[in-house]
Amino acid sequence: MAEVVLRCEGLRKAYGTVVAIDDLGIEITEGETYGLLGPNGAGKTTAISMIVGILARDAGSVTIDGQPHDVHRTATKRLIGYVPQELALYPDLTGRENLHFFGRLHGLSGRELRRRGDEVLDVVGLSDRAGQRVRTYSGGMSRRLHIGVGLLNRPRLLVLDEPTVGVDPQSRNAILDNVRQLAGQGMAVLYTTHYMEEAERLCDRVGIIDSGRLRAEGTRRDLVTMLDREDEVELLADGDLAAAAQALAELAEVSAVDVREAGLRLLVAEAGPNLPQILATTGRAGVTVRSVQVREPNLESVFLHLTGKALRD
Structure with a gap:
């Protein structure tokens, strides 16, 4: 059986009297792409922030590769590649320079850093544009480089928060193909999107969240069967x-x-x-x-x- 990479149990987060996340529990195994879907304000961003370890939770637990994980644990954060919705790139640096900068933050250096940067550029299809400044990139190219930053540390869990927002159809297809290939290589992927067709095409299982609670979870067929249609x-x-x-x-x-x-x-x-x-x-x-x-x-x-x-x- 595939190993569980991410396990969340009983996650809760409240802001005063407003409960943003209430008793959330999900599991993602290696090689699985899990889609977390919900309308705006459902709690997706809060859930992701607790999962990646940038927001403290009020209750519950998170484990990454069987290890306890929270905002203070650096070792488990190294197992996560996080690609937020907002681009976090330096436009005046080239694609390769961006990867080298972020790679150093992961402790990479010298020949290892250069080799890993080249590997990532190949994965996201930007090897031929590596020497150009990011300000000259299209929106789709920037998104692909952004995903590349999340891959530098060879994560066990890749968290992608709406990675195709504002990109052209060709770049969108390239991003989806990249995600599918990464999952095929054994990476666990947590994926949020506002495009239902992406979830249909990409995700092995889907969790539907609303008002901070997980309303349903399962494969596409499992969920559709719920409708009894x-x-x-x-x-x-x-x-x-x-x-x-x-x-x-x-x-x-x-x-x-x-x-x-x-x-x-x-x-x-x-x-x-x-x-x-x-x-x-x-x-x-x-x-x-x-x-x-x-x-x-x-x-x-x-x-x-x-x-x-x-x-x-």
Whole structure:
């Protein structure tokens, strides 16, 4: 089994009478990307600040690689790569000079520092721009270099707080590919985003936080199952639609069939594995299917159900 890299239990933080985080507990294993999603004001930033050790908690515990972790423990902080939302780069230094500066803060020097800087530049795809000042970089390039700073110390846990904000689609895809590769190499990743499609594409598990509490957690399939909703299948078709609808309604997996002007609409439990039977049934009823569209419940549906808000609210 994969080792647990981050374990949080019973985290709590209050500011006077306002409770920002209440009994938060999560685990992330090596090679896993965990998405922490929540509307603005949900407590994500407070949670991350306690996890990385820049904000003292009122209660609860955090361990990194099995070691107790808090604001005073330097040894465990060295196991974390933290990439905050706000860029923390020196625009008048080159990309390589930025990495060397931050590398020295991690205790790197000499040949080791130069080698690690070059490795990181290769990972984030900036080797050919390493000698240029950061002020000449695009927003996407700056974001990639920012992630590179978080990788210098070869962290066991990489914490990325909305790393794709304000970048172009090409750079965004490059960042997501980088994160996927890092997780594939065994790094544990804690990822927050305001883009639901990123969570769908990248995260092995997702935790949904609202008003300081973890409302739900699991894989995409786990969370979608909570809604107890079926997949919607639309068939663009020609022929005896009424006969096809009658035949499809007799299938155990189909809970509803509507005849539309240009085809059929079905509600189906687990549409994917049942599509062959659905298509075969419509064919036997004398209907020719020209296209199929499946709409599954998604993380956005779950998020709205649990919080009553869109992710970007």
